[in-house]
Amino acid sequence: MKNLYKIAAFTFAMFGFTVAANAQSTATSEPVTASATVVTPININHTGVLNFGDVIATPGVVTISPEAARSTTQSNVDASVNVIGIEAPVFTVTGQKGYSYVVSFSPNVELTNTTDAQTMTINNFTTTAGTGLLDATTGEQQFSVGADLTVSDTQTEGIYTGTYEVTVNYN
Numbered sequence: 001m002k003n004l005y006k007i008a009a010f011t012f013a014m015f016g017f018t019v020a021a022n023a024q025s026t027a028t029s030e031p032v033t034a035s036a037t038v039v040t041p042i043n044i045n046h047t048g049v050l051n052f053g054d055v056i057a058t059p060g061v062v063t064i065s066p067e068a069a070r071s072t073t074q075s076n077v078d079a080s081v082n083v084i085g086i087e088a089p090v091f092t093v094t095g096q097k098g099y100s101y102v103v104s105f106s107p108n109v110e111l112t113n114t115t116d117a118q119t120m121t122i123n124n125f126t127t128t129a130g131t132g133l134l135d136a137t138t139g140e141q142q143f144s145v146g147a148d149l150t151v152s153d154t155q156t157e158g159i160y161t162g163t164y165e166v167t168v169n170y171n
Contacts (some may be wrong), residue, residue, distance in 0.1 A: 040139060042095035044168045049124070050147060053086040057155040064088055066144040067135050074151065085102040088144045093132075097139040097141040100171045111149070111160035118156050122164065124148040132168070 052062050053070060060074030068088040093101060105125040112119050129143035145166065 010090040027137075033153045039096040039170075040094075042093065042099075042101060042170055043095050044091055044166065046091045046166070048087050048089040049068065050145060050164075051085050051087040052149045053083050055149065055155075057153055057157075058151065060151055060152050062149045062151060063124075064149075066126055066146040066148045068144070068146075073158055086147050090142055090144045091166060092140060093129075093140050094140045095134050095170070097134060099134050099139075100133065100137040101168045102171055103127050103129050103132060103143070104167045104169075105145075105147075105162040107163055111162040113156055113158040113160050115158045116156050117137065118154075118160075120134055120146045120152075120155060121132075121150045125152070132158070132171070144168055146167055 003041065050064060052064055055062050055072075056074065056077055058074040058077055060072055060077070062070065062072045064070055064086060066088050068086055070083055070086050095101065107123065109122040110119045111122060125145060125147045127143050127145050129141065132141070134141050
């Protein structure tokens, strides 16, 4: 009888291990799709320059709007005088049709006098880009840019120049 218990225990143990082994070998898998979409790179070009025209060494701010209109906070200065050369640059953005983008600018750009290295600051850039949406048919949009020029009463006579960056990125 003792042998019968041993055989039964051995058979039960083997059956139990076999069931456990079978349960582990029934793995399942699920295929998952991966994808990527390549879009047209965003690009920017411009024509024209940001030109504030002739200004007077009087404390204040001279503003060029994106539509190339000039205004000033300078006292005793008429913003409509000496407007020859005033210009707002026009930018063309190209990229993926119907995509949106954002425009950013260099902060606080310095214009430097070409004769004595004195500086004036440009900031508060504005644009006509609106929501920055590339045309659904052509994949492009144009906008223009304006900014503020801070002038002091100690500015020396001369031509002031400098550069700034206009950056566009997809949203």
